[in-house]
Amino acid sequence: MANLRVNGQERAYDGDPLMPLMWYLRDELGLTGTKFGCGVGLCGACTVHVNGEAVRSCMVQMSETAGKTVTTIEGLHPRNEHPVQVAWRDNGVPQCGYCQTGQIMQAAALLAKKPAPSDAEIVEAMSGNLCRCGCYQRIHTAVRAAAKGA
Amino acid sequence: MTELNTHTRIAITNVSRRGLLKGVIATGGLVLSAQFPAARGAMANTPYPTGAAGMPNGVVSDPKLFVSIASDGTVSIVAARAEMGTGAARTALPMIVADELDADWARVRVVQSPGDEKTYGNQDTDGSRSVRHWIQPMRQCGAAARAMLEAAAAKKWGVDASEVQAQLHEVVHKPTGRKLGYGELAADAAAEPVPAADKIKLKDPSAFRYIGKGTVRISDIVDITTGKAVYGQDVMLPGMKFAVVARPPVVGGKVASLDSSAAMKVPGVEKIMTLPGTPAPYKFGQLGGVAVVARSTWAALQGRDALKITWDDGPNKVYDSKAYKAQLEASVKKAGKVERNEGDVDKALASAAKVVTAEYYAPHIAHATMEPPAATARMSGGKWEVWAPVQSPGQARDDIAKAVGVKPEEMVLHTTLLGGGFGRKSKCDFAIEAALISKDLGGTPVKVVWTREDDLRHGFYHTVTAERFEAGLDAGNKVVAWRHRSAAPTILSTFEPDPKHPFDIELGMGWVDTPFNVPNIRQESGEAQSHVRIGWFRSVNNVAHAWSIQSFIAELAHELKRDPKDFLLEMIGPARIVDPRKSVTTPWWNYGEPFESYPIDTGRLRKVAELAAERAGWGKQLPKGQGLGIAAHRSFVSYIATVVHVEVSDKGAISIPRVDTAIDCGYCVHPERVRSQIEGAAVMGLTLAKHGEISFKNGAVEQSNFSDYPLVRIDEAPRETHTHIVEHGINVPASGVGEPGVPPFAPALCNAIFAATGKRLRRLPIGDQLA
Numbered sequence: 018m019a020n021l022r023v024n025g026q027e028r029a030y031d032g033d034p035l036m037p038l039m040w041y042l043r044d045e046l047g048l049t050g051t052k053f054g055c056g057v058g059l060c061g062a063c064t065v066h067v068n069g070e071a072v073r074s075c076m077v078q079m080s081e082t083a084g085k086t087v088t089t090i091e092g093l094h095p096r097n098e099h100p101v102q103v104a105w106r107d108n109g110v111p112q113c114g115y116c117q118t119g120q121i122m123q124a125a126a127l128l129a130k131k132p133a134p135s136d137a138e139i140v141e142a143m144s145g146n147l148c149r150c151g152c153y154q155r156i157h158t159a160v161r162a163a164a165k166g167a
Numbered sequence: 168m169t170e171l172n173t174h175t176r177i178a179i180t181n182v183s184r185r186g187l188l189k190g191v192i193a194t195g196g197l198v199l200s201a202q203f204p205a206a207r208g209a210m211a212n213t214p215y216p217t218g219a220a221g222m223p224n225g226v227v228s229d230p231k232l233f234v235s236i237a238s239d240g241t242v243s244i245v246a247a248r249a250e251m252g253t254g255a256a257r258t259a260l261p262m263i264v265a266d267e268l269d270a271d272w273a274r275v276r277v278v279q280s281p282g283d284e285k286t287y288g289n290q291d292t293d294g295s296r297s298v299r300h301w302i303q304p305m306r307q308c309g310a311a312a313r314a315m316l317e318a319a320a321a322k323k324w325g326v327d328a329s330e331v332q333a334q335l336h337e338v339v340h341k342p343t344g345r346k347l348g349y350g351e352l353a354a355d356a357a358a359e360p361v362p363a364a365d366k367i368k369l370k371d372p373s374a375f376r377y378i379g380k381g382t383v384r385i386s387d388i389v390d391i392t393t394g395k396a397v398y399g400q401d402v403m404l405p406g407m408k409f410a411v412v413a414r415p416p417v418v419g420g421k422v423a424s425l426d427s428s429a430a431m432k433v434p435g436v437e438k439i440m441t442l443p444g445t446p447a448p449y450k451f452g453q454l455g456g457v458a459v460v461a462r463s464t465w466a467a468l469q470g471r472d473a474l475k476i477t478w479d480d481g482p483n484k485v486y487d488s489k490a491y492k493a494q495l496e497a498s499v500k501k502a503g504k505v506e507r508n509e510g511d512v513d514k515a516l517a518s519a520a521k522v523v524t525a526e527y528y529a530p531h532i533a534h535a536t537m538e539p540p541a542a543t544a545r546m547s548g549g550k551w552e553v554w555a556p557v558q559s560p561g562q563a564r565d566d567i568a569k570a571v572g573v574k575p576e577e578m579v580l581h582t583t584l585l586g587g588g589f590g591r592k593s594k595c596d597f598a599i600e601a602a603l604i605s606k607d608l609g610g611t612p613v614k615v616v617w618t619r620e621d622d623l624r625h626g627f628y629h630t631v632t633a634e635r636f637e638a639g640l641d642a643g644n645k646v647v648a649w650r651h652r653s654a655a656p657t658i659l660s661t662f663e664p665d666p667k668h669p670f671d672i673e674l675g676m677g678w679v680d681t682p683f684n685v686p687n688i689r690q691e692s693g694e695a696q697s698h699v700r701i702g703w704f705r706s707v708n709n710v711a712h713a714w715s716i717q718s719f720i721a722e723l724a725h726e727l728k729r730d731p732k733d734f735l736l737e738m739i740g741p742a743r744i745v746d747p748r749k750s751v752t753t754p755w756w757n758y759g760e761p762f763e764s765y766p767i768d769t770g771r772l773r774k775v776a777e778l779a780a781e782r783a784g785w786g787k788q789l790p791k792g793q794g795l796g797i798a799a800h801r802s803f804v805s806y807i808a809t810v811v812h813v814e815v816s817d818k819g820a821i822s823i824p825r826v827d828t829a830i831d832c833g834y835c836v837h838p839e840r841v842r843s844q845i846e847g848a849a850v851m852g853l854t855l856a857k858h859g860e861i862s863f864k865n866g867a868v869e870q871s872n873f874s875d876y877p878l879v880r881i882d883e884a885p886r887e888t889h890t891h892i893v894e895h896g897i898n899v900p901a902s903g904v905g906e907p908g909v910p911p912f913a914p915a916l917c918n919a920i921f922a923a924t925g926k927r928l929r930r931l932p933i934g935d936q937l938a
Contacts, residue, residue: 033466033469036463048394049403050395052400052401052538053539055872059873059874102393106392109388109839111391113250113536114252114396114584115398115537115538116537116586117392147880148537148881149589150537150587151846151879154884155846156881
């Protein structure tokens with residue numbers, strides 16, 4: 018039995034303790050903004066915040082979430098206007114969009130820690146998130162824009 | 168010239184969902200006539216023929232099908248094609264309708280149609296065709312709807328139609344300034360007849376609000392950035408089960424024995440079933456195997472891990488990429504099937520002062536869409552519903568219906584967003600699996616989830632290829648002979664008994680259409696047997712053709728001590744129209760387009776090469792270890808050139824400070840999305856050049872996930888990609904954008920690496936060849 022908070026709501030979980038948080042969020046809570054991309058922590062599509070840290074939710078077992086606070090893209094901002102979300106829109110970042118929620122969660126965690134990251138810090142922080150459409154140039158621009166607005 | 172009304176030859180179902188009339192609100196007073204734009208329907212809008220009418224089920228432009236207006240003025244525009252990220256289906260095409268309709272984009276809603284080509288026309292979102300084939304019918308559609316609103320307003324006011332004009336979601340009576348909103352006119356407008364195609368007045372391009380501006384954001388931008396966007400993997404239905412499939416590791420393999428006892432003990436696993444495979448030719452059929460149905464994806468995955476299966480691999484077990492590479496290379500050393508012949512290459516090579524030869528090899532690659540395939544199906548009361556991220560929703564519906572043994576009309580296919588397509592999701596095998604499993608469960612809703620491993624190991628692979636060139640030079644160092652042999656298993660082998668040689672579509676992709684100014688040219692194809700499902704990958708055979716041809720051009724330039732850009736322009740020759748039709752042995756395929764609208768114009772190819780070079784600062788002095796490389800290639804009837812600036816470290820690490828790509832895609836409908844496509848193509852081009860390789864051993868794919876099939880990440884991506892769009896008026900036919908950015912990247916990169924290091928790369932991926 019694990020009790021966790023997801024987007025501000027208390028949740029009780031008593032299923033398989035080995036189940037990755039990603040499948041719990043997607044299949045049980047219907048929070049499908051957290052995407053399945055690789056299942057082994059290599060693409061970042063499933064990035065969420067656990068106690069404020071950006072993590073790959075496919076690599077976190079439910080047994081590790083007891084007492085933790087989880088934020089998904091659906092809970093990032095009450096009006097969906099987090100500076101990173103706004104910057105993503107203003108800079109026309111997405112193509113297919115599938116990886117972008119993970120990218121946004123990663124960028125939001127970076128800016129929460131480092132409100133004015135250097136270009137190298139942006140690249141380093143975002144290098145765990147794959148985008149097959151290849152929107153990296155705009156991702157970089159948008160993170161920088163969000164940092165200015167933060 | 169073909170009349171545009173041939174585009175409306177498809178029977179139309181008149182589905183009017185227009186809102187109820189709210190009542191006429193009299194307005195008046197202001198005289199706005201001074202603000203009206205110039206007269207519409209000028210010469211700029213001469214229709215031109217495209218290949219659209221030749222596509223299955225053609226195109227449709229009926230406004231009653233695509234446009235509905237609610238009484239509150241909300242304009243709904245149907246997107247009938249699939250949105251996989253180019254922005255064509257759900258942004259550019261509805262935007263074209265909205266512009267001609269003179270609608271306020273802020274009050275437009277985009278509605279996705281089901282898969283149904285009999286109603287909506289061709290839905291096959293592939294071949295960089297969406298804007299190319301639909302700009303004209305979508306303009307007709309919007310303009311017809313605008314005319315119907317204007318006619319309704321004129322009737323209401325009892326004035327002549329010439330006195331009214333639609334203007335940003337209102338119709339205005341010019342002499343009096345009276346206005347009626349689109350919502351107020353909707354019901355009456357719906358009752359108006361759709362004007363005949365030759366009576367429709369298109370806007371003069373100077374009056375466009377959105378077309379050509381690049382100011383409209385993609386329709387799903389808010390949903391994408393809030394997690395609300397629904398892709399195939401995200402479909403959730405009440406009572407839905409989750410399934411994964413253990414597929415035969417070798418294509419054509421079968422289950423020899425199955426022990427599912429341990430798998431059935433996994434909590435949450437409910438059913439295990441054997442799925443039949445598809446006999447060769449596989450087409451888009453399911454691969455077969457063992458399906459595990461469970462209460463969650465996680466339980467299904469655990470169950471699959473616990474299956475004990477022995478496989479009967481079948482004849483494709485012999486496939487070994489190392490041995491096959493040697494076979495292809497041997498194949499191109501021999502005379503092959505002549506595909507195009509001009510002059511006498513044998514004689515010219517024999518009498519040449521010098522012959523330069525080079526061979527290239529590029530492996531299979533996989534699409535690796537960020538969203539692995541997934542689909543959901545259910546049946547209730549004999550009615551089927553399927554939710555799937557498919558590029559060809561109409562064709563997919565027909566194929567899935569056939570697989571479960573019902574008529575297409577008994578199935579509704581809901582097109583979800585596609586988390587990338589690149590050609591993989593043209594193939595609906597994964598959706599057929601979902602329907603077959605649901606059928607076995609008596610119609611219970613079930614989602615089939617593919618993992619990344621499933622995606623990489625059970626794809627439809629980009630072909631593997633060997634390319635061999637011989638160029639004969641005369642005493643004056645002019646290229647007088649060009650023989651290019653290519654051997655690559657053909658896509659056709661997925662659909663028909665393997666012909667072992669390319670078919671017209673593959674031949675036409677940057678090969679027999681090679682536009683060089685050389686008197687003796689011959690292309691020959693070597694025999695290549697297929698052992699896997701060969702599919703199409705963004706820009707298809709253009710990838711290897713452009714890479715090898717444009718690399719060889721740079722090799723010749725080096726041999727002749729010429730500047731690579733100048734030599735490339737010399738090979739392209741003076742501005743002229745090249746017509747390969749007279750020298751090919753198989754009727755030439757021009758991307759399905761009529762030659763009159765889309766000829767091979769070397770002037771346009773020269774122009775993009777010159778533009779990219781100029782913007783990149785071609786000829787500038789660079790520090791040691793850096794270099795510029797150029798490549799120019801026509802594909803999908805567009806012209807593109809790329810200059811890559813590369814920096815290679817002492818240890819062979821590549822970084823790319825800048826890419827300049829010039830694109831001539833005819834009239835450009837959405838420049839901002841074109842830039843986005845070109846930026847993305849540079850990244851995809853870099854991935855395939857640097858990392859991309861799917862290899863086979865004992866008939867099975869050796870790679871498994873992003874660990875051994877890496878994609879370029881932000882830290883290796885080009886730091887800046889600059890897109891330079893050649894501007895044209897609307898009479899220059901719009902051409903492809905989604906794919907053409909990919910082919911010139913790898914050769915431009917390899918040529919830049921040569922300039923930086925003196926090392927010529929004749930095998931992809933680059934991998935550790937520079938280390």
